Amino acid sequence: MESEFNPDRPADLSPAYRDEAWRRLSEEQFDIVVIGGGVVGVGAALDAATRGLRVALVEARDIASGTSSRSSKMFHGGLRYLEQFEFGLVREALHERELSLRLLAPHLVRPLPFLAPLTRRVWERPYMAAGLFLYDRMGGAKSVPGQRHVSRAGALRVAPSLKRDSLIGGIRYYDTVVDDARHSLTLARTASQYGAVIRTSTQAIGFLTESDRVMGVKVRDSETGETTEVRGHCVINAAGVWTDEVQALSKRRGHFKVRASKGVHIVVPRDRIVSETAIILRTATSVLFVIPWETHWIIGTTDTDWNLDLAHPAATRKDIDYILDRVNQELVTPLTHDDIEGVYAGLRPLLAGEDDQTSKLSREHAVAVVAPGLVSIAGGKYTTYRVMGADAVEACNDYIPTRVAPSITERVPLVGADGYFALINQCENLGERFGLHPYRIRRLLNRYGSLLDDVLYYADADASLLEPLTAAPQYLRAEIVYAVWVEGALHLEDVLARRTRIAIEYSHRGVDCAQEVADLMAPILGWDEKTTAWEVANYTARVTAEKASQRQPDDESADALRAAAPEARREILEPVPVPE
Structure with missing residues (x-):
């Protein structure tokens, strides 16, 4: 190599x-x-x-x-901004969504059907229909279908997990999903x-x-x-x-000035909610998204001020309870804390005068x-x-x-975009060529696009790289090697939290596969046994701190626990304080 x-x-x-x-x-x-x-x-x-x-x-x-790396995983036009009369922002975002969907990054940005449940008689359907009509006319229905109205029975057919008495009907429309990192x-x-x-x-x-x-x-x-x-x-x-x-x-x-607003998401197994579509739910001040994410659902988000550590925003028990309480108002079988396999918190950089x-x-x-x-x-x-x-x-x-x-x-298409659509049609043949199930090939294409050959190249010299990670079988060992050789990963957390999404997709948050991943990274980065052990211990400490912070009642106590975990980049400096 x-x-x-x-x-x-x-x-x-x-x-x-x-x-x-x-x-x-x-x-x-x-x-x-x-x-x-x-x-x-x-x-x-x-x-x-x-x-x-x-x-x-x-x-x-x-x-x-x-x-x-901590968004709602949507590349969307911002339907809710129509209510704030930000028509220019919505039109611009829909134009950008269309560009990425068709040309710039079709291997990363993909169409996603949504259901918007209706709960109010008489006025809500025409109100929502008018908004979605604008959305479609501004560019929301160029390469995806426009809005389609359904009855209560129709809504429950596509989303059986919704309570019958929680809606009177629904509207289906399309947006897109992306792995932001x-x-x-x-x-x-x-x-x-x-x-x-x-x-x-x-x-x-x-x-x-x-x-x-x-x-x-x-x-x-x-x-x-x-x-x-x-x-x-x-x-x-x-x-x-x-x-x-x-x-x-x-x-x-x-x-x-920039003001940080914290958004928290939870990740639950796909079988906990039965639905063919994503779901958008209105809250008192915003919306809550229920987004399909391969074998999981991502549910969020919150929107609260954050004035603490910018590098490691912490989710609290209060944040998680808020999301569970809101989504459970709509579900036949409520979600519990035991259903949650991943949690992440991100900060939105909002402008302030x-x-x-x-x-x-x-x-x-x-x-x-x-x-x-x-x-x-x-x-x-x-x-x-x-x-x-x-x-x-x-x-x-x-x-x-x-x-x-x-x-x-x-x-200018992004690397991996060229030839993506043709390769998707060749999943069966590619599977036979590489000795992988067509499902695995499709998944790799949706992460790397036409760079698929580059990812699997490393298995030519070591066939074991075509095997999945023992404790995270969604990912091949070759993807770990590729993340270091080609994608600039320097630390265990770079791979587990961003090159892959193991940190939020498995209940162990990456701890159970940390050693296996570190052993794959070590020879490429020149780690000795001591450094490899430190990386594993450091990542484990990060996960322990995150889980502990998520049991805290408020931001201050959660931040104190999360900030106690050591930085992977040991020479990073604290930022200069901003003068008042």
Whole structure:
């Protein structure tokens, strides 16, 4: 197996690529340096790279390690924003959904039927029908069916788990589902393919300045503590919920602030709810989604302020009880805490004004030039990452000495998209070729697309890699090896929480397969027995802390327990406090 950096495969974020990236960060002059490896940051890096700009992206932890791996797993238009009259946001999001569904990422973004139960007679059906009519006309029914009304009996036929007396009918419509962490990672790899230098475990710790102009970023390796300077004509702060902390490094006052809103989801086995479709339920202030996720359902979300640890938001017993109480109002057989196999909490970066008169929280995004050469972008929603990235790059134009070409990312498929539809039709043949069940092939195609051959390549030399993980049989051992050789995974949690979703899909949360996964990672990353044992112990401590925090009654006590678990990246620094 190739261990040296291969310039002909720049999308492969191998261990050797990481070493080469550090050298390039230290030696080259970039047009744009992006801080933050969430979906907006990697989207901006891809946008800039495909315009022909020299781009570097640094991320303190892992790609999508924050908000972008902890969403509701939907790539949707935002139906509920119609009630807030945010028609522009919905139209934009539906356009982006259509692009990803048909061209950019069909292997990752897939259609998903929904049922919206109706509970009020006379007014609710026409009210919902009008909203969904707008949704469909704005672009919601281009490549998926439009709304279809059903009676109570019709709704119960597709969702038998709903109580008969909890609805009077329903409306069926379509949206989409996505593995957010894999999508963000694929964006990063696509940006790398087009020339961007992507480096994780690389923390921004300061800015390079000349007079009042920002000229680059000081960075620190979160694994070794080594530091270097990255020179760039413009820096984009795409740090999500850390936007204010990164901005504080510049000692400049921003034009907006970011407020973190916590969203909690629970994961239960698929057989606990019998339904052919996803379900959207109204709550007093928002909606609750019940999303099919292979052999599970994801149910959420909450929406509460969070002012504690941004890296590790903690779900509480109160959060989980809220979700169970709301969904059980609709179910014939109620869910209990014993049914829950996974829980995760994420933070939404909502925009807030600088004072009370302008403090309207929004899902719109904002771009601001904080100082000459420093652009901040925040807010928005996952689906509109491409527009956000393009807007951030546009704001850099005045600081880049060469002509900047227009954005073309709406015509650039992500790696793995090319040939996906044809391969799906060949599952039987591919199964025979690789000696795998067609179901397994389809699942791999829906995670890697046309990169399937690359994933299974490692089994040519070791047939045991075609075997599933003992305690997580949804995943092949080859996927673990691929995650390290090609997808930039550096730690056990990178693999168990993001390259795979074992951390939320199994009741053991990854602990039972931690040793097997670590043993597969060790020879590639050069871990000795001591390091391998530390990785397993560290991950186990993380899971123990998360489970303990989820039994706490409030945010403060849950945060204290979750924060006690050690960081996998031992040299990462606490962010600079944001001045009041």
